Amino acid sequence: MFSLSAPLLAGSGQFSLNCKDISSSACRSHLPNQSFVSQTVTSPPSELSMGSLDPPPPAIPIIDLAAVRAASLQGSSKTQGGAVLATACKEWGIFQALNHGVPEEVIERYRTQMLSIFSLPMERKQEAERSPMTGMRGYQMRENSGPLELFQVEAGNEGVVQDYAQKLFPDSSPAEFCATFKECNVAFWNLAMEILDLLIAELGVNPSHFDIFKTEAEGMLRANFYHRSESTEQVLGLDPHMDGGLLTILLQDDVSGLEVVKDGQWVRVMPHKQALCINIADMLQVLTNGHLKSIQHRAVVSKTGARLTAAYFVFPKPSVVVTSAPEFVDANNPPLYRPFTWREFAEQQKRIKPNPTSLPYFKAAAEDN
Numbered sequence: 001m002f003s004l005s006a007p008l009l010a011g012s013g014q015f016s017l018n019c020k021d022i023s024s025s026a027c028r029s030h031l032p033n034q035s036f037v038s039q040t041v042t043s044p045p046s047e048l049s050m051g052s053l054d055p056p057p058p059a060i061p062i063i064d065l066a067a068v069r070a071a072s073l074q075g076s077s078k079t080q081g082g083a084v085l086a087t088a089c090k091e092w093g094i095f096q097a098l099n100h101g102v103p104e105e106v107i108e109r110y111r112t113q114m115l116s117i118f119s120l121p122m123e124r125k126q127e128a129e130r131s132p133m134t135g136m137r138g139y140q141m142r143e144n145s146g147p148l149e150l151f152q153v154e155a156g157n158e159g160v161v162q163d164y165a166q167k168l169f170p171d172s173s174p175a176e177f178c179a180t181f182k183e184c185n186v187a188f189w190n191l192a193m194e195i196l197d198l199l200i201a202e203l204g205v206n207p208s209h210f211d212i213f214k215t216e217a218e219g220m221l222r223a224n225f226y227h228r229s230e231s232t233e234q235v236l237g238l239d240p241h242m243d244g245g246l247l248t249i250l251l252q253d254d255v256s257g258l259e260v261v262k263d264g265q266w267v268r269v270m271p272h273k274q275a276l277c278i279n280i281a282d283m284l285q286v287l288t289n290g291h292l293k294s295i296q297h298r299a300v301v302s303k304t305g306a307r308l309t310a311a312y313f314v315f316p317k318p319s320v321v322v323t324s325a326p327e328f329v330d331a332n333n334p335p336l337y338r339p340f341t342w343r344e345f346a347e348q349q350k351r352i353k354p355n356p357t358s359l360p361y362f363k364a365a366a367e368d369n
């Protein structure tokens with residue numbers, strides 16, 4: 001077991017962390033047996049945004065991907081399992097996936113690597129700091145609302161990962177750090193592509209429209225470390241936003257904080273020890289001409305402990321042109337967005353902080369409709 005007793009921020013005892021902050025058990029959920037969907041984890045609304053608990057808040061769907069896979073093997077391209085998945089994506093824009101195929105052992109090594117980054121002295125972390133030169137890559141300490149440290153890198157880019165390993169841990173061999181990122185990238189990528197394929201089959205779209213988002217795309221791994229809040233007010237570690245890519249896979253620890261908008265209300269996504277959260281992001285909204293919707297979410301900082309999460313975003317490469325699949329466009333469903341490249345979208349995200357998304361800048365002109 002790793003040990004983290006050093007203060008996370010040089011010169012600040014306030015944010016010291018020890019192991020029990022992260023590994024204390026708060027998750028009491030069970031795997032479903034044969035069914036695709038289970039709703040054993042309740043999702044209370046935000047502690048501060050809620051009114052009464054009557055009626056009970058809706059629960060985020062929990063989908064057993066093993067059952068979905070088994071059903072897919074038996075049938076045609078459209079399956080009961082695929083339908084369950086597509087319904088969850090349409091109605092919620094997010095679900096928790098069980099039997100997701102990312103080995104527990106890889107997840108644990110990744111957690112350990114992330115914690116070892118965040119527990120480094122601040123001077124060392126600053127060596128890997130994100131800058132206009134590095135774009136979205138690198139380490140960042142954000143103090144705007146709740147203190148959040150994050151580190152992100154294109155996990156499949158071995159040269160870049162090695163470079164960061166050397167910046168952060170100059171006295172150690174980068175081999176284990178690099179191997180962990182590589183294995184994480186492969187496992188998360190495979191899961192993302194599997195979800196995409198199931199959705200494509202279920203929605204009945206020509207898979208060729210999506211090919212470029214598989215061949216000319218990459219995964220960005222981002223670790224978020226939220227310090228425990230000492231405030232009596234609600235503190236946000238991440239403001240309300242939508243993710244820009246196709247879809248996002250999120251690993252939570254057992255401290256809750258992720259909230260999504262459902263029917264105008266913030267709903268907490270309670271951590272499930274065996275699950276990964278999958279959410280629809282902006283590019284899938286465009287590809288499906290609004291049939292699937294990118295979900296608005298935020299991270300509330302916990303008062304009980306620090307929280308570590310890992311997001312895996314799937315982004316197209318900069319030159320990829322994003323357009324709605326023809327199956328989603330007709331006289332009754334005119335194109336909602338003009339064609340644009342991922343480069344244009346990413347530039348827009350940098351120019352104006354998405355509030356909560358940059359998609360309105362890419363709306364089709366009235367005469368296109």
Ligand SMILES: O=C(O)CCC(=O)C(=O)O
Binds near residue numbers: 222310
């Ligand atoms: O940490 C979380 O719960 C959410 C993370 C997230 O939304 C992001 O990194 O984009």
Ligand SMILES: [Fe+2]
Binds near residue numbers: 241242
């Ligand atoms: Fe997000």
